[in-house]
Amino acid sequence: MALVVWLFWLVGMAGGDRWPLFESGWFMSITMAVGSFIAGATSEGGGAVAFPVMTLFFDIAPSVARDFSLMIQSVGMSAAAIAIFATRIPVERRALVWGSLGGATGILFGLEFLAPHLPPKFSKMTFLSVWLAFAFALYWINRHHDREVRTHIEHFDARHAGLLFATGALGGTISAITGSGLDILTFSLLVLRFRISESIATPTSVVLMGVNACVGFAWKGGVMGNLATEAWNYWWVCVPIVVVGAPLGARYIRNKSRLFVATILYVSIGVQFLAGLIIIDQTLPLLAYSAAVFLFGLFLFFRMAEGGVRRLDWLDRQGSRDAGS
Numbered sequence: 001m002a003l004v005v006w007l008f009w010l011v012g013m014a015g016g017d018r019w020p021l022f023e024s025g026w027f028m029s030i031t032m033a034v035g036s037f038i039a040g041a042t043s044e045g046g047g048a049v050a051f052p053v054m055t056l057f058f059d060i061a062p063s064v065a066r067d068f069s070l071m072i073q074s075v076g077m078s079a080a081a082i083a084i085f086a087t088r089i090p091v092e093r094r095a096l097v098w099g100s101l102g103g104a105t106g107i108l109f110g111l112e113f114l115a116p117h118l119p120p121k122f123s124k125m126t127f128l129s130v131w132l133a134f135a136f137a138l139y140w141i142n143r144h145h146d147r148e149v150r151t152h153i154e155h156f157d158a159r160h161a162g163l164l165f166a167t168g169a170l171g172g173t174i175s176a177i178t179g180s181g182l183d184i185l186t187f188s189l190l191v192l193r194f195r196i197s198e199s200i201a202t203p204t205s206v207v208l209m210g211v212n213a214c215v216g217f218a219w220k221g222g223v224m225g226n227l228a229t230e231a232w233n234y235w236w237v238c239v240p241i242v243v244v245g246a247p248l249g250a251r252y253i254r255n256k257s258r259l260f261v262a263t264i265l266y267v268s269i270g271v272q273f274l275a276g277l278i279i280i281d282q283t284l285p286l287l288a289y290s291a292a293v294f295l296f297g298l299f300l301f302f303r304m305a306e307g308g309v310r311r312l313d314w315l316d317r318q319g320s321r322d323a324g325s
Helices: 002-015 020-040 044-059 061-084 093-117 118-143 158-178 182-193 200-222 229-255 258-281 283-323
Strands: none
Touching: 002 061, 002 229, 002 258, 020 044, 020 061, 020 118, 020 229, 020 258, 044 061, 044 118, 044 158, 044 229, 061 118, 061 158, 061 200, 061 229, 093 158, 093 182, 093 200, 118 158, 118 182, 118 283, 158 182, 158 200, 182 200, 182 283, 200 229
């Protein structure tokens, strides 16, 4: 896929005389060299790296960072998804179906009705607060390194499909604000509620975010027709990088432990949140909003974890009943 993308990219660069874009956008090329690798290797999509770097360190408008995140992930994470399927890395396929449907619903709703009305500082803190809540929940569940995990959703039924759809819808709505969100929420649901191993939940979330980014990219550019020109400029200088970086990340993580994946997430989330508190001019309403988002996220994730404990008990009882029959 990389060769095909490079070919079209070269034609577009030469035909539009876009080479000078590297002079002003080189910092995004470097950012996405790291971001695309992390995107392929963890549940943290490329937008989860691009959005905070662009908005916190380079003071780029959140709407531009969001547009760029969706655009670049449609390339990078789609490439990673192809690598995941080509190398037969295991994923939870039913989560892909129902999560994608919910994610598409959420991102279209968010782009149309929510994102245009949220002030820039609040968009930034939404991203940081949700991710911080996720880090706390993941750390709590990983206190027991030998906890029981599963490879797929057992005894799947309509309730599970509805839960995946609803989580996808919420995640898609957050993606409409920050450029990522479906990946983290679905990853959380799989790991905390269904107790799926991180080594399976991670590639599943990568594929989901790739699909969601393509939907958001197509809707924002094709239907709404208002993708930021600045986002396009950054996109051109990053495309040839992410199409390689994301698949490399997916391959790298293939044989790594779930605790290794979790450690990467802890570090990156912690650094992002501290940087946000320092760089963003905090006000009382903004701090209150951030706290509310964090507490809601914490409540949501811990409810998932509690449900996961009950589910394991139920599965154990089912296993004992089947063994005795």
